[in-house]
Amino acid sequence: MGSLATPFVTSRTVNPTPVVKPTGRILVVEDDPAVQKALRRLFETEGYSVETQSDGKSALDSFQASAPAAVVLDLRLPKVSGSDVCKEIKSIAPSLPIVVLSAASDVSDKVLLLELGADDYVTKPFSPRELLARVRAALRHTARTPDVQVVSFDDISVDFKKMEVKRDGQPVILTAQEFKTFQFLVRNADRVISRDELLNEVWGYQNYPSTRTVDNHILKLRQKLEKDPSSPVHFRTVHGMGYKFVR
Amino acid sequence: MGSLATPFVTSRTVNPTPVVKPTGRILVVEDDPAVQKALRRLFETEGYSVETQSDGKSALDSFQASAPAAVVLDLRLPKVSGSDVCKEIKSIAPSLPIVVLSAASDVSDKVLLLELGADDYVTKPFSPRELLARVRAALRHTARTPDVQVVSFDDISVDFKKMEVKRDGQPVILTAQEFKTFQFLVRNADRVISRDELLNEVWGYQNYPSTRTVDNHILKLRQKLEKDPSSPVHFRTVHGMGYKFVR
DNA sequence: CCCGGGCCTGACGCCACCGTGAAGCTTGTT
DNA sequence: AACAAGCTTCACGGTGGCGTCAGGCCCGGG
Numbered sequence: 001m002g003s004l005a006t007p008f009v010t011s012r013t014v015n016p017t018p019v020v021k022p023t024g025r026i027l028v029v030e031d032d033p034a035v036q037k038a039l040r041r042l043f044e045t046e047g048y049s050v051e052t053q054s055d056g057k058s059a060l061d062s063f064q065a066s067a068p069a070a071v072v073l074d075l076r077l078p079k080v081s082g083s084d085v086c087k088e089i090k091s092i093a094p095s096l097p098i099v100v101l102s103a104a105s106d107v108s109d110k111v112l113l114l115e116l117g118a119d120d121y122v123t124k125p126f127s128p129r130e131l132l133a134r135v136r137a138a139l140r141h142t143a144r145t146p147d148v149q150v151v152s153f154d155d156i157s158v159d160f161k162k163m164e165v166k167r168d169g170q171p172v173i174l175t176a177q178e179f180k181t182f183q184f185l186v187r188n189a190d191r192v193i194s195r196d197e198l199l200n201e202v203w204g205y206q207n208y209p210s211t212r213t214v215d216n217h218i219l220k221l222r223q224k225l226e227k228d229p230s231s232p233v234h235f236r237t238v239h240g241m242g243y244k245f246v247r
Numbered sequence: 248m249g250s251l252a253t254p255f256v257t258s259r260t261v262n263p264t265p266v267v268k269p270t271g272r273i274l275v276v277e278d279d280p281a282v283q284k285a286l287r288r289l290f291e292t293e294g295y296s297v298e299t300q301s302d303g304k305s306a307l308d309s310f311q312a313s314a315p316a317a318v319v320l321d322l323r324l325p326k327v328s329g330s331d332v333c334k335e336i337k338s339i340a341p342s343l344p345i346v347v348l349s350a351a352s353d354v355s356d357k358v359l360l361l362e363l364g365a366d367d368y369v370t371k372p373f374s375p376r377e378l379l380a381r382v383r384a385a386l387r388h389t390a391r392t393p394d395v396q397v398v399s400f401d402d403i404s405v406d407f408k409k410m411e412v413k414r415d416g417q418p419v420i421l422t423a424q425e426f427k428t429f430q431f432l433v434r435n436a437d438r439v440i441s442r443d444e445l446l447n448e449v450w451g452y453q454n455y456p457s458t459r460t461v462d463n464h465i466l467k468l469r470q471k472l473e474k475d476p477s478s479p480v481h482f483r484t485v486h487g488m489g490y491k492f493v494r
Numbered sequence: 495c496c497c498g499g500g501c502c503t504g505a506c507g508c509c510a511c512c513g514t515g516a517a518g519c520t521t522g523t524t
Numbered sequence: 525a526a527c528a529a530g531c532t533t534c535a536c537g538g539t540g541g542c543g544t545c546a547g548g549c550c551c552g553g554g
Contacts, residue, residue: 133455425501484540
């Protein structure tokens, strides 16, 4: 891969808009230290946590250990070839999205990519933005939550797809963070959830505010959704433990 | 993913993958056995059932017999050429979506494809994800478009087929990009759509502008289509999330 | 061949909104 | 009663969204 001075075609500024703070960990497998570093920075500034490996063998080990949400994989690797790593990973975790980095010549044959089982690819030189976009798209696909899209209780109904909450048919405005919190609670109804777990799942590993912040959001949710916010029925406090949502 | 052998144990929201699997059958016409196999695997892991044929003649037979929901067709085929197969199928079933696989050189001109009657095409080398996306799009398109090419709200009426927008009976001029954006939003009405998703779907990966660009186009659409652009009713902002179109 | 207009893109500044955490009060537990 | 944990208010700072503007590219006309 060293044929190119830099894999980036442009140094344009990257997306300034981290839509929903991603919480996933990404495994980057790339032997060129410079590119590796660049990729790490790219993803980390976007809120992902990054694990890097330089060769196929350690990549496979690392993959087993760290359970990443997605893999970015250079095809040209020392020791174990990138193709083999790709196949290996796909045979273990078929639904784990893999985005392949490759020189144009590597993928001149369409057979290759398909057989590898890679989900998507980017040819060098590539724009950081494009890579980012493809990784996001890959993640979005697997993260699609066709779970339950509509939940109702009391006079409240929630539509997760529309991001809409109604009360007595009247729309209730929730902020993004409130909605995410609510969603997590609903999906884990009847279970006691500690503040720390909420911070992990809803806020992500990157930004880790104080546990007081959680209280505040619970407060908001109670004010907006409970009949009597001062004696909550759905958003219950479990003293010394955390919160529990019950329908 | 395997039921017990899953190497990942996360405390995260468990995704039991109850994905609503598509039920369609897809006819894959491809002479290279390796590619054929890979394509089969690709679609089958996505929940489609797959029928494969290696040459044009048997493809036509198979098509008659199995009535697939979509066709994936390699242009380079032995015996009967892919183009002829395409034309033939389209003459029998005009609304059956066909996605063509072709070398870049084959499709110097998109007009050719139109003549063929293909709905979409992917040039080699292509990413599996992209092919999947296009097939899905093709299926979605024909599935949800019985004849509803015209959408109306307020004093606005849109004709997607004619690419015409009217307001109070007066034609409104939308640029190509504006129209595409509008169309995507309308087709995904009531759903919150992130800027990134819009960029992916409307702009594509190749030219991946900044998310600011999306804002600008929304702005234009509001100016042209909202009664009061400063307090939009249809093109709604969802803070920290993206946009949502409601009729 | 040059010119001009339309469209896409992205920069900048303004503003509203929302997340955050401190502080004081209340509730619950022992 | 005393201490710990939770609740609520409030103010601040950051982030995201909007709208205007300017530069660049492409296409069509002169």
